[in-house]
Amino acid sequence: MTLRSRISWRDLGAEALAGLLQRPGRSALTALGTVLGVSAFVAVLGITGTAGNQIDERFTALAATQVVVEDVGPPDMPASEGSFGPDSSARVQALNGVVHAGVWWPVPAKKPSISAAYGVVTGTEDLRFLAVEDGALSATHPKLQQGRLYDRFHSERGERVAVLGAVAASRLGVTRLDGQPAVFVDERPYTVIGIVSEVDRLPEALFSVMIPLSTAESDYGMPEQAAAKMLIETRLGAATVVAEQVAVALRPEAPERFRVISPVSPRSLHDSVLGDVNLLFVLLATISLVIGAFGIANTTLVGILERTSEIGLRRSLGARRWHIGAQFIMESTILGLLGGLVGTSLGVITVVIVSLAQQWTAVIAPWIIFPAPLVGAAAGLVAGIYPAWRAAATEPVEALRRLG
Amino acid sequence: MTPVIRLVDACRTFPGPPPVQALHPVNLTVEPGTYLTVVGPSGSGKSTLLNILGLLDRPSAGVYEFEGADVSELNDRSRTAIRAHQVGFVFQSFHLMPLRTATENVALAQLYAGAGRRQRMLDAGIALERVGLGHRRSSLSNTMSGGERQRVAIARAIVHRPSLLLCDEPTGNLDTATADGVLDLLDELHRDGMTLVVITHASEVAARGQRTVTIRDGRLS
Ligand SMILES: Nc1ncnc2c1ncn2[C@@H]1O[C@H](COP(=O)(O)OP(=O)(O)OP(=O)(O)O)[C@@H](O)[C@H]1O
Numbered sequence A: 001m002t003l004r005s006r007i008s009w010r011d012l013g014a015e016a017l018a019g020l021l022q023r024p025g026r027s028a029l030t031a032l033g034t035v036l037g038v039s040a041f042v043a044v045l046g047i048t049g050t051a052g053n054q055i056d057e058r059f060t061a062l063a064a065t066q067v068v069v070e071d072v073g074p075p076d077m078p079a080s081e082g083s084f085g086p087d088s089s090a091r092v093q094a095l096n097g098v099v100h101a102g103v104w105w106p107v108p109a110k111k112p113s114i115s116a117a118y119g120v121v122t123g124t125e126d127l128r129f130l131a132v133e134d135g136a137l138s139a140t141h142p143k144l145q146q147g148r149l150y151d152r153f154h155s156e157r158g159e160r161v162a163v164l165g166a167v168a169a170s171r172l173g174v175t176r177l178d179g180q181p182a183v184f185v186d187e188r189p190y191t192v193i194g195i196v197s198e199v200d201r202l203p204e205a206l207f208s209v210m211i212p213l214s215t216a217e218s219d220y221g222m223p224e225q226a227a228a229k230m231l232i233e234t235r236l237g238a239a240t241v242v243a244e245q246v247a248v249a250l251r252p253e254a255p256e257r258f259r260v261i262s263p264v265s266p267r268s269l270h271d272s273v274l275g276d277v278n279l280l281f282v283l284l285a286t287i288s289l290v291i292g293a294f295g296i297a298n299t300t301l302v303g304i305l306e307r308t309s310e311i312g313l314r315r316s317l318g319a320r321r322w323h324i325g326a327q328f329i330m331e332s333t334i335l336g337l338l339g340g341l342v343g344t345s346l347g348v349i350t351v352v353i354v355s356l357a358q359q360w361t362a363v364i365a366p367w368i369i370f371p372a373p374l375v376g377a378a379a380g381l382v383a384g385i386y387p388a389w390r391a392a393a394t395e396p397v398e399a400l401r402r403l404g
Numbered sequence B: 001m002t003p004v005i006r007l008v009d010a011c012r013t014f015p016g017p018p019p020v021q022a023l024h025p026v027n028l029t030v031e032p033g034t035y036l037t038v039v040g041p042s043g044s045g046k047s048t049l050l051n052i053l054g055l056l057d058r059p060s061a062g063v064y065e066f067e068g069a070d071v072s073e074l075n076d077r078s079r080t081a082i083r084a085h086q087v088g089f090v091f092q093s094f095h096l097m098p099l100r101t102a103t104e105n106v107a108l109a110q111l112y113a114g115a116g117r118r119q120r121m122l123d124a125g126i127a128l129e130r131v132g133l134g135h136r137r138s139s140l141s142n143t144m145s146g147g148e149r150q151r152v153a154i155a156r157a158i159v160h161r162p163s164l165l166l167c168d169e170p171t172g173n174l175d176t177a178t179a180d181g182v183l184d185l186l187d188e189l190h191r192d193g194m195t196l197v198v199i200t201h202a203s204e205v206a207a208r209g210q211r212t213v214t215i216r217d218g219r220l221s
């Protein structure tokens, strides 16, 4: 006699589904916790991902088009002249992808005192005095408040002209240019031809008195070693390549005299900005998911107590303990899966609405969307374990004694 | 012929507190094709006996042989398999699934016997035909009358052609006319050769059987 009691997975699934559909309202309410948990998950990850993408774009525009070259001098020989030669910017301009390039350094004024009137020095101690090549000035994207920038013509003639940063101008009391005002550095007069109100790069320019390179060279001599830097603006996407080539282009025989600072990787920047925020919200989403799972566990347990006589009946009809347990686990897993599906949809809708309101492009990675319903199912599965165990442990005689 | 049921000094004690000796040691042999009725007052141990006969419960001591095999020491899995294939139960309170049709309720009896869905539904239809409910196959069970429900319960108990049909007060909730219909149905099953054990406390029901045993305070006579 080899009789067995058995049931196919398909029939088991059909029984589980029928059990759920018998109480549709309660099933929906039970799944609500998972719906909230999973939709919170998807919304949080989706919104932070979308926001991260916007931050990416903003950083990328500036950071990915900038290369800075620093003069570090020859490794062993101290105190030679600076590493940038007179034709540095011309050499770099010749590289493919370079938009603007120029050298700048702090001018070594012997008695650095800056004032708007001869001999008067007040409140200008923290202002800076920079030699800035016109190419470097262009690379900062200066926004002129008044006047004009100096150009190659001023440089070649070594004219004593200056462009002021807006902060420097207001400290010095220079407000209008029509009277051809001058600023005095070490008692030498420089005619102010322009005031810059904003820059995208080299923020210290706003605190500076900037003069052409050749003017600085003739008044103060060459820069000290390791003081000069070069600012390069490249076309989008070209910065990495330019950074690789620039040292050799500047000094083919001694590229080691330069340190090249290439763009920050936008990805790592965004990760560090968003990491903390993400973690907090993912924690909150996890908590709501856990609460959802407890909701399922609780309702399934109550449902099992109500369905004791059904369990007894099934046992009397030949269901094994395992069959009973599997049916209830399936019920809670299906519930979790349905909750997860609805939750994923709600989460995606939330991300889209938020993105529309912020005028962002919604970005949701597939690795968030596809596993999300499974997360719900997993929550349901875990939630069903204890109730299913209780159901399986029900003694058929006891179960049938209760009327129902 | 091997008896369907053979109880040797089988008893059942519920470990209290206080402990209840629901069934004193009984000896009972039921040959195949017998229509046995069990009568006794409320609380006398009828359901306890039926649960043991149907392998839902084990005797605390003694031997129970079902179709010649000792089943009192079998593991739960094998006992469950015997329930699925060889025993049919008709409960006093129907125990139908309320939101399922008559056919679905009857088909449930073969769900754990490994039959395919189509076969189950087919057999269920035939069994309902047999109990005179062919026209109500797709009615929901909670829209049916008491007599109809009891007949659905009987159809469910016989759909898998068990070797033993156990009925616990099959007419307890029915008026006389409906009860007669159900009893006629049991007679018919008996004529077809099925072994029946029917519990009742009504003597006119007991009289329908071939053989009647009385149980009083857990003692069989
Ligand atoms: N699980 C149990 N624990 C303790 N006592 C029990 C248990 N099951 C039954 N009994 C007791 O055993 C005795 C017999 O119960 P049983 O249900 O067999 O009676 P019955 O003859 O079927 O009565 P009725 O006609 O009312 O259905 C009763 O006194 C009952 O209280």
Ligand SMILES: [Mg+2]
Pocket: B046, B047, B048, B168
């Ligand atoms: Mg009883």
